[in-house]
Structure formats: C-alpha cells, structure tokens
Amino acid sequence: MAANRQSSRPTLRDVADRAEVSPQTVSNYLSGRHATRSGPRERIELAIRELDYRPNAAARALRSRRADTVALVLEDPNALGLHEYFHMEFLNGATAAAHAAGNNLMVTLTRPDETLERAILIAREGRADGLALSLGDASAAAAEMCELAAIGLPIVLLQQAASVPGVSSITAQDEVGAAAAVAHLVGHGHRRIAWLCGRELWPGPERRFAGVREAAQAAGVDLVEWVCEDYTVRSAREAVAGELAGGGPAPTAVIAANDMIALGVVQQLQEQGLGVPDDVSVVGFNDFDFSSWVRPSLTTVRIPAAAMGRRAVGGQQHLDGGAVPEAPVFPAELVVRESSGPAPAA
Amino acid sequence: MAANRQSSRPTLRDVADRAEVSPQTVSNYLSGRHATRSGPRERIELAIRELDYRPNAAARALRSRRADTVALVLEDPNALGLHEYFHMEFLNGATAAAHAAGNNLMVTLTRPDETLERAILIAREGRADGLALSLGDASAAAAEMCELAAIGLPIVLLQQAASVPGVSSITAQDEVGAAAAVAHLVGHGHRRIAWLCGRELWPGPERRFAGVREAAQAAGVDLVEWVCEDYTVRSAREAVAGELAGGGPAPTAVIAANDMIALGVVQQLQEQGLGVPDDVSVVGFNDFDFSSWVRPSLTTVRIPAAAMGRRAVGGQQHLDGGAVPEAPVFPAELVVRESSGPAPAA
DNA sequence: TCACGAAGTTGGATCGATCCAAGAACGCGA
DNA sequence: TCGCGTTCTTGGATCGATCCAACTTCGTGA
Numbered sequence: 001m002a003a004n005r006q007s008s009r010p011t012l013r014d015v016a017d018r019a020e021v022s023p024q025t026v027s028n029y030l031s032g033r034h035a036t037r038s039g040p041r042e043r044i045e046l047a048i049r050e051l052d053y054r055p056n057a058a059a060r061a062l063r064s065r066r067a068d069t070v071a072l073v074l075e076d077p078n079a080l081g082l083h084e085y086f087h088m089e090f091l092n093g094a095t096a097a098a099h100a101a102g103n104n105l106m107v108t109l110t111r112p113d114e115t116l117e118r119a120i121l122i123a124r125e126g127r128a129d130g131l132a133l134s135l136g137d138a139s140a141a142a143a144e145m146c147e148l149a150a151i152g153l154p155i156v157l158l159q160q161a162a163s164v165p166g167v168s169s170i171t172a173q174d175e176v177g178a179a180a181a182v183a184h185l186v187g188h189g190h191r192r193i194a195w196l197c198g199r200e201l202w203p204g205p206e207r208r209f210a211g212v213r214e215a216a217q218a219a220g221v222d223l224v225e226w227v228c229e230d231y232t233v234r235s236a237r238e239a240v241a242g243e244l245a246g247g248g249p250a251p252t253a254v255i256a257a258n259d260m261i262a263l264g265v266v267q268q269l270q271e272q273g274l275g276v277p278d279d280v281s282v283v284g285f286n287d288f289d290f291s292s293w294v295r296p297s298l299t300t301v302r303i304p305a306a307a308m309g310r311r312a313v314g315g316q317q318h319l320d321g322g323a324v325p326e327a328p329v330f331p332a333e334l335v336v337r338e339s340s341g342p343a344p345a346a
Numbered sequence: 347m348a349a350n351r352q353s354s355r356p357t358l359r360d361v362a363d364r365a366e367v368s369p370q371t372v373s374n375y376l377s378g379r380h381a382t383r384s385g386p387r388e389r390i391e392l393a394i395r396e397l398d399y400r401p402n403a404a405a406r407a408l409r410s411r412r413a414d415t416v417a418l419v420l421e422d423p424n425a426l427g428l429h430e431y432f433h434m435e436f437l438n439g440a441t442a443a444a445h446a447a448g449n450n451l452m453v454t455l456t457r458p459d460e461t462l463e464r465a466i467l468i469a470r471e472g473r474a475d476g477l478a479l480s481l482g483d484a485s486a487a488a489a490e491m492c493e494l495a496a497i498g499l500p501i502v503l504l505q506q507a508a509s510v511p512g513v514s515s516i517t518a519q520d521e522v523g524a525a526a527a528v529a530h531l532v533g534h535g536h537r538r539i540a541w542l543c544g545r546e547l548w549p550g551p552e553r554r555f556a557g558v559r560e561a562a563q564a565a566g567v568d569l570v571e572w573v574c575e576d577y578t579v580r581s582a583r584e585a586v587a588g589e590l591a592g593g594g595p596a597p598t599a600v601i602a603a604n605d606m607i608a609l610g611v612v613q614q615l616q617e618q619g620l621g622v623p624d625d626v627s628v629v630g631f632n633d634f635d636f637s638s639w640v641r642p643s644l645t646t647v648r649i650p651a652a653a654m655g656r657r658a659v660g661g662q663q664h665l666d667g668g669a670v671p672e673a674p675v676f677p678a679e680l681v682v683r684e685s686s687g688p689a690p691a692a
Numbered sequence: 693t694c695a696c697g698a699a700g701t702t703g704g705a706t707c708g709a710t711c712c713a714a715g716a717a718c719g720c721g722a
Numbered sequence: 723t724c725g726c727g728t729t730c731t732t733g734g735a736t737c738g739a740t741c742c743a744a745c746t747t748c749g750t751g752a
Binding site for chain 2: 740747
Binding site: 011031056059 | 707708709710711717718
C-alpha cells in the first residue's frame with residue numbers, strides 16, 4: 001500500500017515543493033491566468049518536466065466545475081438503419097474540433113427510447129460541459145428537453161430545429177438541396193418523379209420530402225410517393241420491386257431520402273432491366289463516402305457531415321460566458337454524378 | 347452567489363440531511379457495499395427521488411480514483427484510408443459493452459504520430475480506467491508502450507499481439523481466414539492468385555498476407571504481389587489498371603487486404619471488360635456493411651468487429667483485481683458470395 | 693438476563709486542484 | 723530616495739464524494 005503510494009502520480013503540490021513556490025503559483029502558471037515571473041517559471045517548468053507531472057482531471061473538474069469534455073449522444077444507428085455513415089463522418093469532424101479546443105469527446109450510442117434519459121444523466125453527473133444530440137423526434141419529448149436545458153449546459157440538437165429556449169441546433173439546408181435536385185431533374189426533362197423514403201420519418205428526411213414536394217408542385221411535375229420499411233439497401237430494393245410490379249406508369253426519376261436508399265433503388269432498377277440513368281435517373285442525399293465510388297456513382301445532395309460535427313463541438317465555447325449562438329445552417333449542394341441524366345424520349 | 351447556490355445541483359449531504367442520516371450511510375446505500383436497514387433506506391430513497399439527486403462524477407472519481415470511463419484511442423481513419431468501416435462497427439460493440447458495465451466511453455481519433463502520446467495523457471490525467479488502442483505499429487513505439495503500461499491501467503491493443511507485459515490484445519484469426527480464402531479459390535481451380543494490399547503494412551493486412559502466402563505455397567499455386575498506394579477504392583483501381591497494363595499472365599483470382607480494396611478491384615476489372623467472377627474471382631477481408639449489398643456482393647473473410655469492440659471494453663473488468671485475461675482471438679470466417687467462383691477454363 | 697460478535701452508523705480526514713482575500717515584491721514617477 | 727499602484731505570490735478554505743477508525747445498535751447463545 002504505502003509502497004504503492006510512492007509510484008503514485010505526482011501532484012501539483014509536489015511540483016510546487018520542488019520548484020519552491022506555492023501550489024497556487026503553479027496553478028496560475030498552468031492556467032495562464034497570470035503571467036509568472038521568469039525565475040519561478042523556469043523552476044516550475046523544470047519541476048514539471050522532471051516529475052512528468054500531469055494535472056488530475058477529476059480534481060480539476062471538481063473544483064472548477066468543468067469536465068473539459070463534450071458529450072455526443074447519438075441514437076444507435078444499428079437500431080435504426082439510418083445515419084450510420086453520416087455519424088461516422090460527423091464523428092471525424094467532432095473529434096477534431098474537440099481536440100482543437102482542448103476538450104475530450106465522450107460518445108454514447110443509445111436506443112431511441114433512452115437517448116434523452118442518458119443525456120440528462122451525463123449532464124447531471126457533470127461529466128460534460130456541453131452536449132450534442134441526435135434525436136429522432138425532439139418535439140415528442142419536449143418535457144425532457146426542457147429538463148435537459150434547465151441544467152444550464154450548452155445543448156446542440158442535430159438535424160432539427162430546437163423548440164426549447166437555450167437549446168441551439170445544427171441543420172443543413174435539406175429543403176434547398178431538395179429543390180436543387182428537383183430542378184436538376186426537371187431541367188433534364190423529367191415530368192414524373194418518385195420520392196422514396198423510410199416509413200419512419202426523421203427530421204432530415206421529413207424536410208427533404210417537404211422540399212421535394214414543394215419544388216415538384218412549383219414545377220408542375222407529378223410526384224409519386226414511395227415508402228420503404230427502413231433505411232437499408234435491402235428494404236429500398238423491396239420497395240422498388242413492389243412499386244414496379246404495381247404496373248402504374250413508371251417514373252423516369254427517383255429521389256431517395258438518402259444515398260443508402262438510392263443505392264438500393266439503382267440496384268433493383270438494374271436488376272429489373274432498367275438502365276440508370278438511361279431509363280431512370282436516381283438522386284440521393286448525404287454524399288456518403290461510397291456514393292462517389294459505387295457504379296454508377298450517385299448524384300446526390302451533399303450534407304457536410306464533418307463540418308457539422310466540427311461546429312457541433314467547436315461551437316460550444318459559448319459556455320464561457322457567451323450567448324447561445326444563432327443556429328448554424330449548413331449548405332446542402334447538389335453533386336451531379338452518373339446516376340442522373342436526361343429523361344428518356346417518350 | 348448564495349442565490350445561485352440554491353439552483354445548484356443537490357449533493358450527497360443534502361440527501362443525507364433530508365433523510366436524517368449521515369452522508370456515509372447514503373454513500374453506503376448508493377454503492378451497495380453494506381445493506382442499509384429498511385428505515386433509513388426508505389428515507390434515503392425518498393430523498394433522492396425528491397431532490398432528483400445524481401452523484402457528482404468528478405468528486406467520485408477524485409476520491410475513489412475511478413473515472414467509470416473507458417477510453418478508445420483510434421488512429422484517425424481519414425489520415426489513413428483504412429479501417430473506417432471497421433471502426434464504426436467496432437464502436438457499436440464498444441459502446442454497448444461500456445454501458446452494460448456502467449461505464450462511459452471516451453473516443454479519440456488521432457493522427458498516427460500522436461496516438462500513444464494521447465493515450466498516455468488520458469491515462470496520466472486519470473480520465474479513464476482502461477484504454478483500448480488501435481495502432482499502426484506498436485513495436486515501433488515500444489518505449490512509449492512501456493510507459494503506458496507502467497501507469498497500471500488495463501490496456502488493450504487492437505489487431506495486433508502485445509509485446510509489452512501488462513498489455514493485452516484483441517485480434518482476429520486473420521491467418522486462418524486467409525488460408526480459408528486461398529483454399530476456397532484453389533478448390534475452384536484457381537492456380538494463379540494475386541494479393542493486393544496498401545503500401546503501408548498494418549498489423550492486420552500483414553498477418554493476412556502471411557496467411558495467404560503460406561497457404562498459397564502449401565497448395566503450390568502462384569502468388570503475385572500487387573501493391574496499391576493506400577486503402578481506398580480509387581487507389582485499388584489504379585493499381586489494378588497498372589498491373590493489367592503490365593501485360594504479364596493475368597491471375598484468375600485476387601485476394602484484397604480488405605473489402606474496400608476488393609471493391610476497387612471488382613470495379614476496375616469490370617471496367618476493363620473482365621467479368622467478376624466469370625473471368626476473375628475477388629475475395630476481400632472484413633465483411634463491411636456494404637460488402638453484402640454491392641453487386642456483385644463480395645466474398646470476404648469476416649472479421650467480427652462489433653464482437654471485438656464488446657470484448658475490448660467489456661473485458662476490462664480485470665481492473666477490479668483480476669489478472670490480465672488471456673488474449674482473446676476471434677474467428678475469421680470466410681463468407682462466400684457472388685464475387686468468387688470457378689476459375690475460367692484455360 | 694447478560695455478554696458476545698456482527699452488522700449498521702457516525703464524525704472526521706482525505707483525494708488534488710482551484711477560488712478567494714490578503715500580503716509581498718515589483719516598476720514607475722515625484 | 724520614497725510613495726503609489728500594479729502584479730505576483732501566499733495560506734487557507736472549498737468542490738462533493740469516499741475512505742478510515744471508532745462507535746452504536748442488533749441478533750444470537752450461554
């Protein structure tokens with residue numbers, strides 16, 4: 001026990017003793033609040049190097065009430081089928097921003113029914129200074145959102161506007177991108193477009209659908225609504241197979257709620273002997289990593305996941321006294337690739 | 347100040363006062379170390395519910411020297427091109443296991459040259475009770491590995507055997523899977539097989555290569571070594587294009603270091619008019635999510651990433667006094683799909 | 693009924709760094 | 723040289739929960 005004690009990590013007091021200054025002076029030096037005179041400073045620096053001292057995170061967090069940590073609470077992609085690839089890119093941006101700001105990142109994947117509960121727990125336990133949440137439907141849990149906001153930490157809601165004061169949000173211009181997709185197709189002569197989306201409407205797909213519907217209406221083209229079970233390739237293929245078997249007039253273009261679905265559409269169309277884009281054009285959303293290297297590569301509305309991740313985490317400095325920043329809305333640009341083209345001549 | 351105090355989170359002392367017991371009794375109740383008599387227990391439970399009390403994580407960590415957190419330090423996939431999809435599945439398993447054990451998960455993506463430095467920092471600051479690392483080459487940084495191990499936390503090395511005492515590891519039977527892949531191809535009449543792998547040899551690909559080489563030699567078939575720049579689809583395509591242009595006798599099968607590369611191989615072969623699997627069979631590694639839904643779907647050696655993630659985090663309970671567990675080795679099974687088949691008749 | 697060991701309970705010290713208010717050293721102009 | 727304000731340094735208290743040792747209460751057997 002006592003022997004073990006010796007191998008224990010050095011404390012700030014050890015550094016102070018060795019440098020012959022008070023602990024507070026070392027603390028000042030570390031935090032940079034007051035400049036330290038060159039004499040003591042050099043002794044402190046030497047002592048830190050010799051002892052290989054690192055401040056204890058728990059003690060620091062306890063006293064200063066800051067965990068130097070940002071928590072990311074994401075609904076489990078596996079239980080959802082959606083967002084896996086989005087989350088991955090998002091995570092890349094988030095970690096980069098966290099490190100740049102000297103924070104650590106805590107990641108939690110939860111079942112949809114536990115997301116807010118977990119977020120509240122993390123906040124109440126003081127494990128994080130800020131949270132970013134991806135939720136299916138925040139409005140359905142307004143009470144819990146309020147409870148979370150009441151804790152006083154910066155909260156960022158992903159992919160949907162926040163309806164609770166004190167909660168900011170990060171969204172992309174899904175509607176604008178959707179309109180661009182429709183315009184692109186209409187410009188290529190498509191007059192009958194299908195929209196394919198999972199049964200469960202997430203905030204993102206919902207806004208995409210709204211944008212598509214509005215743009216289609218404005219352009220005066222037919223919009224067919226297709227639905228698939230979830231957001232997987234398999235389910236998209238089944239939906240397409242079912243719709244084509246239905247026998248109605250087939251659309252010359254399909255807009256899918258995300259690239260995963262778009263890919264299923266392409267595959268099933270090809271399987272049934274239809275060419276993409278020669279017979280049917282397909283447009284997706286997100287611009288996932290694979291979207292550029294599948295064949296045909298996917299025309300898609302790019303959602304800048306990594307940038308959003310950076311903003312979600314990097315934008316939390318307002319904890320240090322600033323106001324809640326305005327909701328940042330990221331552009332959603334249409335990326336035209338191989339899966340879309342002119343409508344076939346009737 | 348004093349006013350703010352009121353809106354502050356309730357402490358264990360508040361609970362104790364309200365329940366008319368001492369703080370220690372509440373602590374005992376919470377930790378479950380001693381059973382609490384029914385009288386005080388009910389009062390404590392009531393007080394906790396009324397105050398909506400949550401223990402402060404920092405204070406608990408400071409005194410008990412346990413952060414209730416496991417850290418995952420992964421080399422940044424973006425800087426590497428490798429492992430992105432592996433990490434995602436791995437993360438799913440890891441979070442699930444962490445929650446099941448009542449731990450939180452801290453995730454860090456780092457540049458390859460900073461990985462160990464970061465891991466050491468996290469450990470020294472006491473932010474985690476255990477670490478799981480994915481490293482390019484652990485043996486190259488033996489000194490730092492020792493420093494990390496000396497801190498006394500459980501360390502798990504991913505995808506490669508640990509060479510430092512006190513460090514456990516989690517690996518898959520890459521060699522066995524590789525042998526199975528070769529056997530599969532040889533059984534289908536292939537006598538000339540190419541191995542394609544990124545220039546930088548990671549522990550995983552390295553062992554895969556070793557397995558392939560050995561099995562090919564044992565079976566007496568030709569093995570051609572191809573190299574691509576990194577582990578991306580694009581780079582794999584370039585490599586295949588270059589090799590085919592070379593003009594030598596083309597192999598009838600290609601084994602790729604992972605599914606990402608395998609996909610590039612398939613695409614380039616098709617682009618050059620070669621059928622998969624009719625003219626050339628392709629086998630990959632990992633069984634990423636997309637491997638089952640691309641077309642042709644990929645024959646691949648499945649690496650159980652999620653299970654490994656569960657084990658990496660869930661296997662750290664030995665912190666509580668147990669010995670370092672034996673290195674778990676996960677099976678790597680061949681999954682036969684559409685991208686491989688009989689060798690074409692010469 | 694009384695003594696005994698085993699539980700449950702209590703006050704006090706402690707983990708390691710930061711906050712606070714007060715004291716010492718510094719630089720400048722008179 | 724002295725006085726003044728600034729800047730740096732100091733000791734002491736504090737964050738909130740857990741550890742420790744001593745005390746009280748309870749359930750048994752003599």
